[in-house]
Amino acid sequence: MxxxxxxxxxxxxxxxxxxxxxxxxxxxxxxxxxxxxxxxxxxxxxxxxxxxxxxxxxxxxxxxxxxxxxxxxxxxxxxxxxxxxxxxxxxxxxxxxxxxxxxxxxxxxxxxxxxxxxxxxxxxxxxxxxxxxxxxxxxxxxxxxxxxxxxxxxxxxxxxxxxxxxxxxxxxxxxxxxxxxxxxxxxxxxxxxxxxxxxxxxxxxxxxxxxxAKPEPLGAPLPGFGPLEPEARRARAAEIAAQLRGLASTDRPMVGRFNDDEVVLDFLSRSEHARLAALGSSCPDHFLRTKVKPMVLDLPGDAPIDEVRARLAELHAEYRADYTAYYERHASADSPAMRGADPAIVLVPGVGMFSYGKDSQTARVAGEFAINAINAMRGAEALSAYQPISDAEKFRIEYWALEEAKLQRMPKARSHAGRVALVTGAASGIGKAIATRLAADGACVVIADLDLAKAQAAAAELGSSDVAIGVQCDVTKADDVQAAVDATLLAFGGVDLVVNNAGLSLSRSLLETTEADWDLQHDVMSKGSFLVARAAARALIDQGMGGDIVYISSKNAVFAGPNNIAYSATKADQAHQVRLLAAELGQHGVRVNGINPDGVVRGSGIFAGGWGASRAEVYGVKEEELGKYYAGRTLLGLEVLPEHVANAVSVLTGPDLSHTTGLHVPVDSGVAAAFLR
Missing domain, CATH: 3.40.225.10 (Class II aldolase/adducin N-terminal domain)
Incomplete structure (x- = not known):
């Protein structure tokens, strides 16, 4: 044996x-x-x-x-x-x-x-x-x-x-x-x-x-439908990714993947691509993931963006009507209910392919299968003519009682399954703990950090690129922030959850605080949070699926302590951004909430960077005893760890608080002077 x-x-x-x-x-x-x-x-x-x-x-x-x-x-x-x-x-x-x-x-x-x-x-x-x-x-x-x-x-x-x-x-x-x-x-x-x-x-x-093989089995080159240059096609892909993800998630939330493989780009540049795409896949393994056929944009890649957006919306409505008709044409009294009429594959000439699934791996595999189908089409057309199995037979596979039973046996989805999170300052400390918790809750996570190598290493700890990726981002630079949001859209199709966590602190008195100290802290936390929220909000609104923005503020946003003018002022700025954005973005279903931690010493990047030594000197304790000191002055007497902040993010952005926005949650073990009122 x-x-x-x-x-x-x-x-x-x-x-x-x-x-x-x-x-x-x-x-x-x-x-x-x-x-x-x-x-x-x-x-x-x-x-x-x-x-x-x-x-x-x-x-x-x-x-x-x-x-x-x-x-x-x-x-x-x-x-x-x-x-x-x-x-x-x-x-x-x-x-x-x-x-x-x-x-x-x-x-x-x-x-x-x-x-x-x-x-x-x-x-x-x-x-x-x-x-x-x-x-x-x-x-x-x-x-x-x-x-x-x-x-x-x-x-x-x-x-x-x-x-x-x-x-x-x-x-x-x-x-x-x-x-x-x-x-x-x-x-x-x-x-x-x-x-x-x-x-x-x-x-x-x-x-x-x-x-x-006969020459050009997929047809002659189609004028205007050739691939855009790499930078241009990725820029166009990022422009339409959020809208497409929203369309593909009309029936249920989907994670997306972008793929500009040469096979896809060549297929879409050929005169026969529309005819062949309409015939759809044939192998059961393929169309169970890709659906019977893709949605195909019938405009060149460099068409005006407004025209592209309008046409994608029209094609999506047509696709849903066509798929519904396919279901009704072949369904019998005992067929499983229609699982959704949105496309799993969207092909955009000159740009590439967007594939969708319940999670990132499913979306990626759907895209791989779509490429398999294109290869099969090319081979069949090279020798003869591509002739897949009939729609009736495809339906018998897609809505097979055995396939339905397999789907019903799937375990219950985790709280953040199908959600895409972007966390800034996430290569260490509180940000890393938040990214780790969200990934454990089922989210796809983009770890943004000033240090690319550390961001990528932190992402690798969470799993494969189906789970997390790391990107470089200086939150004080609008171009960096937009690039991080674009990377999120291309990696996972969209964005649902943004955590403004990047921060630093310099503990100095008013007279010791320089203008540079003030500007640095406000650039990173006040301006940085604004830039991230602005770039993410554009995508969230285009997507039309609601979402969450969370600010990791501080108990110092409401507590007046010594030798902390720049840090506390910028945290108060962040806290009011929460209120302002909650009021502005609510109409789009976007919730904006804040978390006010205090005394997070162990595992904190800020404390390790000199802040701990400064605060220990202010309070007259040894640096290694600072966490115990902070815990001792709280109502609960408990030390706060990065994981406790991460827990609060998970709850705030999970299904149980779906009707909560504009809230600040203290995670400080109880500091009476920082009670919100």
Whole structure:
């Protein structure tokens, strides 16, 4: 058993590591072998199959479903026919061997019924190009001879497994098959042979397409629709990102990703792109993420921005009407409710692609699948004509009861899932704690800091670029601030939550405070907060989804203490910005609130930068005892940590305080002199 599983994992990881072989989380692999049944002590034949929802490139043994081979094959005796084949998925639960492991996928029957020990089912672009060509069956014979057999389109399930077994039995010389509209399947006596055959099918298809492709399969260049220069297209993408994210989130909030891959830009520059895009994807793994087709802007990339904005709104309304008609045309009385009529993919000529999903990874993968679909279209058009499965068949997949059941099993979303946060001064101290908490709550986070390396390191601690990115930002410079907001829009499609946290302090008396001291603190905190709020508000208003702006102010905004004139004055400025912006932005659904911490010594960048030593001298205590001193003068007697401020941000911006704006929340363990009144 151990060797069979080890070989299967190694093979799967190698195949999944190369995007030419299959898409992320697409396809599945299997191995058959024997193990000892602990209930009887006797050998038992098993099949290990990549489970539902896993990814080949990162597959581990925990991602496999282990099933008794005799029981899976025995299901043929109780198979009620293709009209009731979905019932066989539940029956697979009675074939499982042992505890744990992944849930069996819909393709399990294919792997168990094929009579060779090792099976690969993959979604390579070149294979899908043949599978979606109008004369795919003839092309399969022409390219592969009798070594690869054509299997007409059939929705994945038990019957497809039976079909492929019969193909394999009837064609002992065959190494695999092309599944019409779908992908490829290969088999072998050993794991190495199976992998070799899979790769042979893929590379042979790639070579044939390259050698026999007609010129310009996607059509001639379309005047005016060529790619803008990189800087110009990213600037245009940032201009429209917030509006597009709002449109794509009409039914439910979505996270977005921008992609200006050369494949996308070339596709949109060609005369046939509109016709092909309207045909949509074909492989089930593709359109389950991308929807049946994308929304495509029919203007060149450098069209006037007002014209672009107006046309995007019109196209979105048309897309929703078209998708609703598609649903109503194919739905039956027992179909799941329509899940939403917004596009998952938006294509903008000259600029690139925006993809959307419930989280950043889902949005990214949707974009990757859209590129897979373009590659398949190009390959099919290069040899023949692209002919995906029908809309009726797409609907049967998209609104499959089994797919709906999978969605219903998803865990409850975290409080900030689907939200995008920009936090300034977030590479350390309070800002880092806030970014960490928001990421834990499910938000995508942009860590903005004066030090790019530290911002990127802090982001890496939170996870991949699907979770957080780091950007450089001097909040005193309007261009830096706008660049940080633009980076947020391009990384995650929009912005929902902005935390003005960047700050510093110099503890000096009135007579010791220089004009430079005053200007520096007001530039960073007063002016910086204003610049960040202004740039973010533009995006929030364009997006039309409401949002949150939070100011990390201070108890010093209301408390008069010694030797602190510049810092306290700028904190009072921030506190009043909260009130002013709450009054101004409420009409757009944007909530503006503040937090007034005090005595955050441990982990604080401000205190580590000399502020702690200065305050300790003012109060006549040792610097290392300053946190204890602050705690001792509070009503609760508790030291305040960065995490406590982060908790307040989470609550203020979460669903439970959705009707609260203009509020200042003290996080100071109780300083009576700073009570708000």
């Amino acid at each position: 151990d060797q069979a599983v080890s070989d299967l994992i190694s093979r799967s990881n190698r195949l999944g590591a190369d995007p030419r072989n299959t898409n992320f989380a697409g396809g599945n692999t299997s191995a058959k072998g024997s193990d000892t049944d602990p209930a009887t002590g006797r050998p038992v034949e098993l099949v290990w199959v990549k489970g539902s929802g896993g990814d080949l490139g990162t597959l581990t043994p925990a991602g496999l479903a282990a099933l008794r081979l005799d029981r899976v094959r025995g299901l043929e005796a109780v198979y009620p026919g293709v009209e009731r084949e979905d019932e066989m998925v539940a029956a697979l639960d009675y074939c499982l061997h042992g505890k744990g492991g992944a849930a069996p996928s819909i393709d399990t029957a294919m792997h168990a019924l094929v009579e060779l020990p090792h099976v690969d089912h993959l979604h390579p672009d070149a294979g899908i190009a043949i599978a979606t060509a109008a004369d795919g069956e003839a092309l399969t014979r022409q390219i592969f001879g009798d070594r690869v057999v054509w299997v007409p389109w059939r929705r994945p399930g038990f019957q497809l497994g039976l079909d492929i077994r019969e193909v394999q039995r009837a064609n002992p010389q065959a190494v695999g098959c092309i599944l019409g509209g779908h992908g490829i399947t290969a088999w072998g006596a050993t794991s190495a042979e199976c992998e070799e055959r899979s790769l042979w099918i893929i590379r042979t298809a790639e070579a044939y397409i390259a050698e026999h």
